[in-house]
Amino acid sequence: MTKKRKTYHHGDLKPALIAAGLELLEETGLEALSLRAIAARVGVSHTAPKNHFDGLRGLLTAIAAEGFRRHAAEMRRGVEGEPPGTARLHAACDGYLRFALAHPELFRLMFSKALCNHDDPELQAASWASYEVLRGIASGLDWDKADAPGAPWRTEWMLWSMVHGYAMLLIEGQIARAEDGGPPFAASNLMPGFGYREGGTATDPLRSSSDAGPRSAPRRPS
Amino acid sequence: MTKKRKTYHHGDLKPALIAAGLELLEETGLEALSLRAIAARVGVSHTAPKNHFDGLRGLLTAIAAEGFRRHAAEMRRGVEGEPPGTARLHAACDGYLRFALAHPELFRLMFSKALCNHDDPELQAASWASYEVLRGIASGLDWDKADAPGAPWRTEWMLWSMVHGYAMLLIEGQIARAEDGGPPFAASNLMPGFGYREGGTATDPLRSSSDAGPRSAPRRPS
């Protein structure tokens, strides 16, 4: 029983604003995503969002949270059909990359501390759920030397850094894309020779979200 | 014989604006870096920069170019004292990271396609010179399988992606920093076990800038 009320003044304005923002993001880009433009698309005044979000920053934060949900879904979709092991590693990374290249403006927003509020609980939850997919994949990688300090964080962050950096450099035009708009090397091809240690199996990324959060080395600052 | 003219109307306004922008960037951050604020710090009207730069975007582009020069210098400084091989790899990556964490706002500006003009020749030159340092380091890495397709680009981009992604995730607060503000793992520690192949020596990164640019696989889109 959520507080959903239909046929109010203007219907459910809150989700309507998020949807309009996502559409405008694809059409006009991040820089043109103004509070007034989003409100105008829904058909309300530019101060109407004030009742549902904490200013423009609050609205952008909600949009980013939805972005992280879709981002995680894109990775899971690729992972689902693959058997555990290297195939899933590649599928998850390719999904990470596919989402970033298909929705570059949304992707930039999601990872911009300047534009959205990382302290927002909803954004944190969505962001963490997305990270959990990669997290499950990383466990069992043969780069995960148990004797190296900082495991398993080091391995997770190394994998994450590589695929995230590759996505960012492609989006920002630092690395040229292929003719079809895709990456010049698939994520699965970017790191040949990197797989899982013999006999090791990765944690099922589709179940790993039930794990507890980080302990000694929190992903985010306190 | 550059066109430098001293004691003009207000001295050399062009470099003064760049310097003021760099200062404001450190003090107030990227979002507060307005054309009017920079002009006010120099003591001129907010339309004065128009004579030297193509609007705010042009000024930000010039600031980013200076950022890339300092970025390259920071990496070279670390590399200089180290013998060729793994030590230089680590030194270059640590320099990359050190600059990003010390000047996060400038670093974000440098890699933002939305804020600066990547087609500007000066920015391109500075950006490429910075890339050349990593480029020299990457050649000879043992991940550089000669039989893998796309060499040497694949190897360079893999190294670049990892260190750049790590820097970005740290700057944006996705990965928590250590107590001293530094990374939880040094770049040299993030990737243990990755070194140069036996007997192989890396190209001297301090000389590699004399190499020609890319041919078949350009770094930037055409």
Add this chain to the structure above:
DNA sequence: CCTTTCATATTTCCAATGTAAATTTTTCTG
């Protein structure tokens, strides 16, 4: 059915920003 109450949305206003046009001031050139 009517009135009160409150969340919702609008209207109006304001400060800040980037840009353009016209004007003034300074420097260079012949």
Add this chain to the structure above:
DNA sequence: CAGAAAAATTTACATTGGAAATATGAAAGG
């Protein structure tokens, strides 16, 4: 010294996000 060119200012304008006061419509209570 005079005209031309460069540099900087003044003025004006369209947009933006936000604040404050006001209006609107739905829910609740009599």
